[in-house]
Amino acid sequence: MPKTRRDYYEVLGVERGASPDELKRAYRTLAMKYHPDRNAGDAEAEDRFKEVGEAYQVLSDPARRRQYDTFGQAGDGFASGGAFNFQSAFDLFDMFFGGGQMSRPRSGPRRGADLRLQVNITFEEAIKGVTRAFEVNKPSPCPDCEGTGAMQGTSASTCTECQGRGQVQRVRQSLLGQMVTVEPCPRCRGEGQVVESPCTTCHGQGLVDARKTIEVQIPAGVDNEMQVRVPGEGAAGPRGGMAGDLFLVINVRPHDLLVRRGMTIIYECPITVSQAALGDTVEVPTVDGPATVTVKPGTQYGEQLRIPGRGAPDPRTGRRGDQVVRLRVVIPSKLTERQRHLLRELAPPDGKPHPVRRGFFEHLKDAIGI
Numbered sequence: 004m005p006k007t008r009r010d011y012y013e014v015l016g017v018e019r020g021a022s023p024d025e026l027k028r029a030y031r032t033l034a035m036k037y038h039p040d041r042n043a044g045d046a047e048a049e050d051r052f053k054e055v056g057e058a059y060q061v062l063s064d065p066a067r068r069r070q071y072d073t074f075g076q077a078g079d080g081f082a083s084g085g086a087f088n089f090q091s092a093f094d095l096f097d098m099f100f101g102g103g104q105m106s107r108p109r110s111g112p113r114r115g116a117d118l119r120l121q122v123n124i125t126f127e128e129a130i131k132g133v134t135r136a137f138e139v140n141k142p143s144p145c146p147d148c149e150g151t152g153a154m155q156g157t158s159a160s161t162c163t164e165c166q167g168r169g170q171v172q173r174v175r176q177s178l179l180g181q182m183v184t185v186e187p188c189p190r191c192r193g194e195g196q197v198v199e200s201p202c203t204t205c206h207g208q209g210l211v212d213a214r215k216t217i218e219v220q221i222p223a224g225v226d227n228e229m230q231v232r233v234p235g236e237g238a239a240g241p242r243g244g245m246a247g248d249l250f251l252v253i254n255v256r257p258h259d260l261l262v263r264r265g266m267t268i269i270y271e272c273p274i275t276v277s278q279a280a281l282g283d284t285v286e287v288p289t290v291d292g293p294a295t296v297t298v299k300p301g302t303q304y305g306e307q308l309r310i311p312g313r314g315a316p317d318p319r320t321g322r323r324g325d326q327v328v329r330l331r332v333v334i335p336s337k338l339t340e341r342q343r344h345l346l347r348e349l350a351p352p353d354g355k356p357h358p359v360r361r362g363f364f365e366h367l368k369d370a371i372g373i
């Protein structure tokens with residue numbers, strides 16, 4: 004686990020608005036520079052190699068980059084760290100360079116699969132955060148062989164094909180002449196170990212399905228479709244491989260009265276013609292309970308009021324956005340004779356409305372979400 008988690012943009016040495024091409028270029032340069040094959044025994048270079056890989060992995064994925072830009076590592080569940088390991092850094096490097104000369108085939112036990120779980124939470128839980136317990140049925144280390152895949156009393160032996168290295172060299176003739184490539188060993192599939200007498204419970208896989216209860220703290224401020232990563236709670240890896248991650252895909256149930264746009268919460272507040280004309284104090288719902296706002300005399304349709312600090316929080320800083328109250332003047336459709344008379348009194352002498360003051364429509368356009 005890295006000691007301090009630096010900003011991903013800083014790690015890659017690019018601006019926050021960097022294009023995908025700029026990210027790619029920065030990653031290519033830095034990954035080559037810090038590749039352990041070029042910096043044998045240099046622990047700091049190794050850390051940097053891993054850090055650069057993690058930063059590129061997040062920023063090159065548009066959805067995860069958006070999430071990172073809004074919420075930082077906290078929103079991505081990366082804050083707990085440790086999930087992006089050294090092997091992942093090599094895998095990414097291989098993917099990026101298409102398994103070039105400097106890459107290293109994966110060897111050792113394989114990593115378990117990532118799991119995804121949809122989680123339904125309420126509007127209020129998304130704003131305030133919630134601790135949830137889940138029962139997950141997932142591949143887990145086999146209790147009979149302790150995940151090794153070998154029958155009790157036996158153990159996996161070193162692969163004779165690759166002498167435990169997990170990789171073999173192949174010499175090929177190509178147009179460019181003789182080429183030596185390094186490939187995962189076909190006998191042990193890169194694991195370096197072979198199970199001669201498989202465990203009968205798990206058929207040598209080292210895995211059995213088991214139910215496990217996992218308690219997860221969903222951070223305050225999560226929004227629809229965000230993913231909360233729970234490192235190491237995915238499927239266990241076969242024969243002692245590292246476990247994958249569990250991703251909770253957040254589904255927020257809509258609120259009856261409130262709508263969220265990023266860190267802002269919007270409430271459409273109906274007011275009567277007389278409240279708009281004469282002013283009033285009005286009670287409005289917020290996620291923290293009812294609040295009171297003051298409607299000024301002469302309020303126009305669509306004007307909005309702001310209640311600071313009653314919006315959604317930024318999971319990184321905990322700072323909360325505002326609630327916006329949009330005032331919707333409700334025009335009465337049924338009138339008594341007396342009301343009709345009184346409303347006629349309101350009409351200006353020429354029967355035409357007063358011109359709307361300048362800037363009013365600009366104000367409206369400012370409204371969040373339109």
Ligand SMILES: [Zn+2]
Pocket residue numbers: 145146147148149150151152153202203204205206207209210
């Ligand atoms: Zn077993």
Ligand SMILES: [Zn+2]
Pocket residue numbers: 162163164165166167168169170188189190191192193194195196
């Ligand atoms: Zn082998």
